[in-house]
Amino acid sequence: MKHCFRIGLYKQGLLHDMSKYLPSEFLIGCKYYQGTRSPNNAEREVKGYSAAWLHHKGRNKHHFEYWTDYSLEQKGAALVGVKMPRKYVAEMLMDRIAASKVYNGSKYTDHDPLAYYQNGKTHYLLHPETADQLEKLLHVLDKHGEDVLFDFVKNRYLKKRCGLDRIHKPVRCDAVKHLI
Structure with missing residues (x-):
């Protein structure tokens, strides 16, 4: 919640993962x-699937799994990732940072969310543009820290003032221009 607040996503911060309080989760x-x-992985190991996760991902738009659909193409994958709106990409980014902090505790570094993403990205059903945005934002965190990342997300990325390919000085983001 506090990370969403820092980037101006107040409503999403307040409503983030509310389905976790339903009995099924x-x-x-x-x-x-x-x-x-995640307790979902433990449930998955016991049952072969996670009922809580299946419920959760279908109700929370910041999970990329929410944004999957059947492809109309006859060739290729039957299921594909759908492009996510920026506000949900930003919430997903904040969620990954917060989860990394919880799971890594005092050993957390700003590299952890990127490492976790890179470890599983070949299996993700993410729209290519969404995947590109998320990975670039994670690289900004890794190289320049939370303050620069959060400033960019709040003042540029969410306001669509520039794409990820155009970051400049007024928001202290000139240091990350070469990454994106």
Whole structure:
């Protein structure tokens, strides 16, 4: 919530992951809670799937899995990633940062969210443009830290004042221009 607030997504910050408090997610979360990783993975190991995750991803637009659909193309994948609106990409980014902090605790570094993304990105059903935006934003975090990233996301990315290819000085983002 506090990360969403820092980038100006107040409503999304307040409503973020509210479905976790519904019995279909909350009770499973309590049962499989470990503190170092998602309880959904523990449920998945026991059952072969996570009922809580299936419920959660269908109700929370900041998860890229929400943004999948059947392809109309006869060739290629049957399911494809759909381009995500920027406000949900930004919320997903904040969620990844917060989750990395929770799971890594005092060992957290600004590289952790990028490393986690890179470790699984070959399996993600993300629209190519969404994947490109997310990865570039994670690189900004890795190289320049939260303050520069959050400033850029709030003042440029969400306001569409420039694309990820045009970052400049007024928002202290000139240092990241070469990355994006």
